[in-house]
Each structure stands twice: as structure tokens, then as C-alpha cells.
Amino acid sequence: QDDRTSLMEKKFSYIWNAFISSLREEDLISNSERDLLVVPSSVGDTSVTQWPPFLLASKIPMALDIAKSVKKRDEELLRRIKQDPYTYYAVIECYETLLDILYSLIAETSDMKVVDRIRESLEESIHNQSLVRDFRLDELHLLSDKFNKLLSLLLEIEQEGNDTAKMTQIANLLQDTMEIITQDIMKNGQGILKDENRESQLFANINLESIKDEAWREKCVRLRLLLTTKESAIYVPINLEARRRMTFFANSLFMKMPRAPQVSSMMSFSVLTPYFKEEVLFSAEDLHKKNEDGISILFYLQKIYPGHLSHSCVC
Structure with a gap:
């Protein structure tokens, strides 16, 4: 051998x-x-x-x-x-x-x-x-x-x-x-x-x-x-x-596995992990609702993840 x-x-x-x-x-x-x-x-x-x-x-x-x-x-x-x-x-x-x-x-x-x-x-x-x-x-x-x-x-x-x-x-x-x-x-x-x-x-x-x-x-x-x-x-x-x-x-072992695309070409995704009873699902109304400081959840997310939410329909 x-x-x-x-x-x-x-x-x-x-x-x-x-x-x-x-x-x-x-x-x-x-x-x-x-x-x-x-x-x-x-x-x-x-x-x-x-x-x-x-x-x-x-x-x-x-x-x-x-x-x-x-x-x-x-x-x-x-x-x-x-x-x-x-x-x-x-x-x-x-x-x-x-x-x-x-x-x-x-x-x-x-x-x-x-x-x-x-x-x-x-x-x-x-x-x-x-x-x-x-x-x-x-x-x-x-x-x-x-x-x-x-x-x-x-x-x-x-x-x-x-x-x-x-x-x-x-x-x-x-x-x-x-x-x-x-x-x-x-x-x-x-x-x-x-x-x-x-x-x-x-x-x-x-x-x-x-x-x-x-x-x-x-x-x-x-x-x-x-x-x-x-x-x-x-x-x-x-x-x-x-x-x-x-x-x-x-x-x-014998399957024809397709080649993986380059990382730069892969679509990204995010995972939200709830912490205790933290809410992770929001309606469009909740996302646009402003708090006492005049900042909405959507505005906050757009500032932290500008590239992720640029194509979101709720924007």
C-alpha cells in the first residue's frame, strides 16, 4: 500500500x-x-x-x-x-x-x-x-x-x-x-x-x-x-x-456534492436567541413604535445592523 x-x-x-x-x-x-x-x-x-x-x-x-x-x-x-x-x-x-x-x-x-x-x-x-x-x-x-x-x-x-x-x-x-x-x-x-x-x-x-x-x-x-x-x-x-x-x-460517501460558494457570495442570516421571556417577534407596528426617548426598535436595529435591514419590507 x-x-x-x-x-x-x-x-x-x-x-x-x-x-x-x-x-x-x-x-x-x-x-x-x-x-x-x-x-x-x-x-x-x-x-x-x-x-x-x-x-x-x-x-x-x-x-x-x-x-x-x-x-x-x-x-x-x-x-x-x-x-x-x-x-x-x-x-x-x-x-x-x-x-x-x-x-x-x-x-x-x-x-x-x-x-x-x-x-x-x-x-x-x-x-x-x-x-x-x-x-x-x-x-x-x-x-x-x-x-x-x-x-x-x-x-x-x-x-x-x-x-x-x-x-x-x-x-x-x-x-x-x-x-x-x-x-x-x-x-x-x-x-x-x-x-x-x-x-x-x-x-x-x-x-x-x-x-x-x-x-x-x-x-x-x-x-x-x-x-x-x-x-x-x-x-x-x-x-x-x-x-x-x-x-x-x-x-x-458517493453523492455528488456541489462545490460551496465563496463566503462573500453566501447569503447571511441572523439568529435571535430569546433570553428568558424576552420578546423576539414584533409586528410592524411594534417595530415603528417609539419609546420615551423617541427611538423605535427598528431605528435601533438599523443603526446596529445597517447591512442586514436595508432590504427589509418593514423599512
């Missing part, structure tokens, strides 16, 4: 999210619907456009089914994934976001080497168009389940303070995940976890500093939605008024 496109996406995401937040503040949508509708604040962190999750709903489960059914050629897998652009976007975003989250949790260099070797093997197979031969893609659903549990645990941890029990669970989940990848999914990954110089258990130490970052937690929420939403989100939001406003907002 070029800088101009990225800037436009950020501007749009800011406006769109403000609009969605206003719907939530008025209770026109629920929290879950809001999560499905917002554009991530981390827009631009991936190599593909990050669409609102409701457009990507059910795409990852669909991609897993496609991967399970393809047995021979990478070309067929890529062709079927790219048949629906949103499925392709969802797959790329999930992969890149998962890597980002995993790397942020790693505290030990030896653990990082494990993830590096898995990533390098995967990307090499993609480059060589041997992904279907080198990986058991029908086992990917096991990985999806593990990541779903991992994300749920990460989001349960409070931003302040460490939950030792949950940290242990996270470490165990990461260990199980690496074993599934290297033993069940990769056909030649058995040696990746072997390290004679390792002084501690794999992922015995994890870094949870990122949990304090709202944008990072938002990534986890979004990724979990992409992994777990199996139904189409075509009816989101349910509220008819919210749907009407969204339709109006979307249509307004």
Missing part, C-alpha cells in the same frame, strides 16, 4: 469508527455488533486492507474447509482462496496478526528461533509452491482451536497485574500449539523443537507487557472474531434504525 492509500484508510477508519461509536452510545447496536463493525485503529499494520470484521465473518472457517479439501496443488488452493477477495484478505491478515501477537509474547531468544524456523519453513513452501505437499492442511482446525483459546486467555488477563495461573495456561497453550504445528501439521518439522542448549522449557517465560496496550488488545479481539465467527454477518446490525443510518452514511 502506498502512503496516500494508507492515509486515506486511516482518515476513513477514524470517521467510520466515530459513526459506529455514536450508534453504540445510543444503544442502537450491541457491544458484539460494534466489534464486528469497527475498523481497527491499527489499520495499516498488515499488507492487506483491514476491512470491518462483518465483511470477513465466516471467511476463515471457509478457508479452513478449502484447505482441507485441496490435496494436490498449491495453484488450486490459491485460486479457490482468491475467488472471494474477502477470504484472501482474512487469511493474510490472520497470518500476519498471529505472527505479530506471537512475537510480542516471546521473551526468550530460543523461543523466538522456534517461531522463526516455523515461519521460514512456511514461507519457503509458499514460495516453492509446495505448501500442500509439505503441510497437512487438514489439521489446521486444531491450530485454530488452540489460537482461539490463547486469545481468550490473553483478553481475560487484567491490564494491571499478573495472573500467575493464566500465565501458566498461556505458556502451556503455546507449547501445545508449537507441538501441533511441528508434529501434526508440518511433515518435516520434528527437529524444530529440539535444542540441546535450551536451559528452560519452551515458552517458560512470556512477555505480557503488550497486554497494557489497548491497540494490541483490539488486535486480539479482532483476530478472535475472524477465527470464530462462522455465521454470515449480513444482518448486522439488527436494529432497523441503525441499518437506516448506516445506509444513509454509506450513500453519502
Whole structure:
């Protein structure tokens, strides 16, 4: 993505999210619907456009089914994934976001080497168009389940303070995940976890500093939605008024808006704001009626606003 496109996406995401937040503040949508509708604040962190999750709903489960059914050629897998652009976007975003989250949790260099070797093997197979031969893609659903549990645990941890029990669970989940990848999914990954110089258990130490970052937690929420939403989100939001406003907002983005005239060419107008029971509506007789000093309301207004009342019919 070029800088101009990225800037436009950020501007749009800011406006769109403000609009969605206003719907939530008025209770026109629920929290879950809001999560499905917002554009991530981390827009631009991936190599593909990050669409609102409701457009990507059910795409990852669909991609897993496609991967399970393809047995021979990478070309067929890529062709079927790219048949629906949103499925392709969802797959790329999930992969890149998962890597980002995993790397942020790693505290030990030896653990990082494990993830590096898995990533390098995967990307090499993609480059060589041997992904279907080198990986058991029908086992990917096991990985999806593990990541779903991992994300749920990460989001349960409070931003302040460490939950030792949950940290242990996270470490165990990461260990199980690496074993599934290297033993069940990769056909030649058995040696990746072997390290004679390792002084501690794999992922015995994890870094949870990122949990304090709202944008990072938002990534986890979004990724979990992409992994777990199996139904189409075509009816989101349910509220008819919210749907009407969204339709109006979307249509307004494509309207041919006329150019505004120069300020000097605009017709001016005045607004009178009543103060308590102050009268602001006067008849012609009231406007011409003189007070004890011989000054009428109309004369007073003409002196203060000479340009505004020069064409008034009461003058």
C-alpha cells in the first residue's frame, strides 16, 4: 500500500469508527455488533486492507474447509482462496496478526528461533509452491482451536497485574500449539523443537507487557472474531434504525456534492436567541413604535445592523 492509500484508510477508519461509536452510545447496536463493525485503529499494520470484521465473518472457517479439501496443488488452493477477495484478505491478515501477537509474547531468544524456523519453513513452501505437499492442511482446525483459546486467555488477563495461573495456561497453550504445528501439521518439522542448549522449557517465560496496550488488545479481539465467527454477518446490525443510518452514511460517501460558494457570495442570516421571556417577534407596528426617548426598535436595529435591514419590507 502506498502512503496516500494508507492515509486515506486511516482518515476513513477514524470517521467510520466515530459513526459506529455514536450508534453504540445510543444503544442502537450491541457491544458484539460494534466489534464486528469497527475498523481497527491499527489499520495499516498488515499488507492487506483491514476491512470491518462483518465483511470477513465466516471467511476463515471457509478457508479452513478449502484447505482441507485441496490435496494436490498449491495453484488450486490459491485460486479457490482468491475467488472471494474477502477470504484472501482474512487469511493474510490472520497470518500476519498471529505472527505479530506471537512475537510480542516471546521473551526468550530460543523461543523466538522456534517461531522463526516455523515461519521460514512456511514461507519457503509458499514460495516453492509446495505448501500442500509439505503441510497437512487438514489439521489446521486444531491450530485454530488452540489460537482461539490463547486469545481468550490473553483478553481475560487484567491490564494491571499478573495472573500467575493464566500465565501458566498461556505458556502451556503455546507449547501445545508449537507441538501441533511441528508434529501434526508440518511433515518435516520434528527437529524444530529440539535444542540441546535450551536451559528452560519452551515458552517458560512470556512477555505480557503488550497486554497494557489497548491497540494490541483490539488486535486480539479482532483476530478472535475472524477465527470464530462462522455465521454470515449480513444482518448486522439488527436494529432497523441503525441499518437506516448506516445506509444513509454509506450513500453519502458517493453523492455528488456541489462545490460551496465563496463566503462573500453566501447569503447571511441572523439568529435571535430569546433570553428568558424576552420578546423576539414584533409586528410592524411594534417595530415603528417609539419609546420615551423617541427611538423605535427598528431605528435601533438599523443603526446596529445597517447591512442586514436595508432590504427589509418593514423599512
